[in-house]
Amino acid sequence: xxxxxxxxxxxxxxxxxxxxxxxxxxxxxxxxxxxxxxxxxxxxxxxxxxxxxxxxxxxxxxxxxxxxxxxxxxxxxxxxxxxxxxxxxxxxxxxxxxxxxxxxxxxxxxxxxxxxxxxxxxxxxxxxxxxxxxxxxxxxxxxxxxxxxxxxxxxxxxxxxxxxxxxxxxxxxxxxxxxxxxxxx
Amino acid sequence: xxxxxxxxxxxxxxxxxxxxxxxxxxxxxxxxxxxxxxxxxxxxxxxxxxxxxxxxxxxxxxxxxxxxxxxxxxxxxxxxxxxxxxxxxxxxxxxxxxxxxxxxxxxxxxxxxxxxxxxxxxxxxxxxxxxxxxxxxxxxxxxxxxxxxxxxxxxxxxxxxxxxxxxxxxxxxxxxxxxxxxxxxxxxxxxxxxxxxxxxxxxxxxxxxxxxxxxxxxxxxxxxxxxxxxxxxxxxxxxxxxxxxxxxxxxxxxxxxxxxxxxxxxxxxxxxxxxxxxxxxxxxxxxxxxxxxxxxxxxxxxxxxxxxxxxxxxxxxxxxxxxxxxxxxxxxxxxxxxxxxxxxxxxxxxxxxxxxxxxxxxxxxxxxxxxxxxxxxxxxxxxxxxxxxxxxxxxxxxxxxxxxxxxxxxxxxxxxxxxxxxxxxxxxxxxxxxxxxxxxxxxxxxxxxxxxxxxxxxxxxxxxxxxxxxxxxxxxxxxxxxxxxxxxxxxxxxxxxxxxxxxxxxxxxxxxxxxxxxxxxxxxxxx
Numbered sequence: 251x252x253x254x255x256x257x258x259x260x261x262x263x264x265x266x267x268x269x270x271x272x273x274x275x276x277x278x279x280x281x282x283x284x285x286x287x288x289x290x291x292x293x294x295x296x297x298x299x300x301x302x303x304x305x306x307x308x309x310x311x312x313x314x315x316x317x318x319x320x321x322x323x324x325x326x327x328x329x330x331x332x333x334x335x336x337x338x339x340x341x342x343x344x345x346x347x348x349x350x351x352x353x354x355x356x357x358x359x360x361x362x363x364x365x366x367x368x369x370x371x372x373x374x375x376x377x378x379x380x381x382x383x384x385x386x387x388x389x390x391x392x393x394x395x396x397x398x399x400x401x402x403x404x405x406x407x408x409x410x411x412x413x414x415x416x417x418x419x420x421x422x423x424x425x426x427x428x429x430x431x432x433x434x435x
Numbered sequence: 436x437x438x439x440x441x442x443x444x445x446x447x448x449x450x451x452x453x454x455x456x457x458x459x460x461x462x463x464x465x466x467x468x469x470x471x472x473x474x475x476x477x478x479x480x481x482x483x484x485x486x487x488x489x490x491x492x493x494x495x496x497x498x499x500x501x502x503x504x505x506x507x508x509x510x511x512x513x514x515x516x517x518x519x520x521x522x523x524x525x526x527x528x529x530x531x532x533x534x535x536x537x538x539x540x541x542x543x544x545x546x547x548x549x550x551x552x553x554x555x556x557x558x559x560x561x562x563x564x565x566x567x568x569x570x571x572x573x574x575x576x577x578x579x580x581x582x583x584x585x586x587x588x589x590x591x592x593x594x595x596x597x598x599x600x601x602x603x604x605x606x607x608x609x610x611x612x613x614x615x616x617x618x619x620x621x622x623x624x625x626x627x628x629x630x631x632x633x634x635x636x637x638x639x640x641x642x643x644x645x646x647x648x649x650x651x652x653x654x655x656x657x658x659x660x661x662x663x664x665x666x667x668x669x670x671x672x673x674x675x676x677x678x679x680x681x682x683x684x685x686x687x688x689x690x691x692x693x694x695x696x697x698x699x700x701x702x703x704x705x706x707x708x709x710x711x712x713x714x715x716x717x718x719x720x721x722x723x724x725x726x727x728x729x730x731x732x733x734x735x736x737x738x739x740x741x742x743x744x745x746x747x748x749x750x751x752x753x754x755x756x757x758x759x760x761x762x763x764x765x766x767x768x769x770x771x772x773x774x775x776x777x778x779x780x781x782x783x784x785x786x787x788x789x790x791x792x793x794x795x796x797x798x799x800x801x802x803x804x805x806x807x808x809x810x811x812x813x814x815x816x817x818x819x820x821x822x823x824x825x826x827x828x829x830x831x832x833x834x835x836x837x838x839x840x841x842x843x844x845x846x847x848x849x850x851x852x853x854x855x856x857x858x859x860x861x862x863x864x865x866x867x868x869x870x871x872x873x874x875x876x877x878x879x880x881x882x883x884x885x886x887x888x889x890x891x892x893x894x895x896x897x898x899x900x901x902x903x904x905x906x907x908x909x910x911x912x913x914x915x916x917x918x919x920x921x922x923x924x925x926x927x928x929x930x931x932x933x934x935x936x937x938x939x940x941x942x943x944x945x946x947x948x949x950x951x952x953x954x955x956x957x958x959x960x961x962x
Contacts, residue, residue, distance in 0.1 A: 293894035377899040421882040
């Protein structure tokens, strides 16, 4: 009786020490859930969720300080993916955060640009190049369409344009259901 | 079986023919367009040359409006992909958005050229002896001459050859299996220019560093076999064999052809070059021969104009940019009951909304269908799980499952069920008793997968840029704070200095005042 109690206690102590050592030795620096949430967000960095970027929003979701339906660029598909990951019920997008729209990019009308650099400072992904009193331009392939450069522009020289959808960027539309569609869907 | 064992097996390609899964036996309808010899149609009044004719990006125009052009002069360049050339000598009338024979039906940038009728060639730069040329110079020449796969995918030839060379190709397969009904341009080419095809095969073989060439044709192409094996070039060449494969649609697909010749499947996501084989269309080989020995860039191709909707179906050697309507006129015009115009064959082609669209590198066939050819649109019914689609699928997929996953946008199972292996041959569509447009769904699904892959790359880039910016802003903030702190410290130091100076002055003054009464206390701080 005494021996078995002793053996179990010693074993328990040994394993406990082992686990404690492993927890220190293989400690994960950041929260893996945050990484996984961040991977599902569209990385537009637009701030429509109310947080200054996608990662802060991901951190807020993991702390349960924010809901999963605050990201308009991610849309319904994004909310579904988040709901799957976190084991919650999907819900419709919160209209307070905005509407889901097609992908856009911005374009600087170079004849109107005065070179004030305000948009450069506002761009969260450094997609605008230019210098003081020199013309600015947007790198279209790097632009996420967050529209954060629009409000600071003093001369309204930035326009929103639809992202390129012509060939070779063209994509086939979803087929239309000929008849009996209601029953199938 | 390991990959190296498979490569060894692939070296015995063509010793006996194998079968691929599924497929269909279709009626051919090829004879109607093979009655007359191939002719060059008269020059049209205006040529519309699209700047997007290849798999890849839109070419940059090299010419401006009003510029005089020579036949074969380069008019568009696109660095990783192939060049675009002027098919005639003439004048650039405009560079503008025009319908451009693309499955999207959308317009794109085109160069409009008015021919002057002189047909004056630009300076051509052929190889004097291609047997002396290095493979790299041959590839560079192929790119310069704008060569692209003329089977329909228009993948730049030089890129395919380079990939094949890097992966130690042992066998070059020339694809003369024109399995889709109605199309006969490759058959006519093989009958009329067998020498050029075999010469092109030898040049490609040299560029690839391959050992042998297999020219695959359908088992019913008797005249083609005779023409290819009877020509002078064939008699002078070694290690070139002409092999007949069974006529089953889609035998002409690259993967299906490799499977028929070797019994091996090309791995999912891989290419025939994984097995040490490279497939090229016979028309591409003929174009390679012309480019290398005569220096001619790719400016025309064999096109079949056929179907019950044209009066006199036949084949043409048409310049790129020739409007479809011009070719149809040369065939005696449309018949009264023409109903639909299709570019490509009846299985894989796409409908054309206007006959102003030009012939491009990808257009092998212009098919005018009559009302009798087109079935009435049938109402789509629910899938009854009969499994016919899986029985005929040459890629051994499960189309019914894929269809449901795509319809419900479940992209993970779509990938695991191998949508990317679908060759869009249309066999499943053809047999589906519920009239579900399966291939349309698969094309949509493939586009969606591509878009998602593209978006995830873009998101990763945006994330990196955002993080860099954040860290830069943080660093700048810290640097500013440090600078401020340093400056504060400096000011403080200065103030302290001043205080000390003042203190010592005060002390000195005090000392001066107290000097005369007491001499002894001043000795400790005399400075």
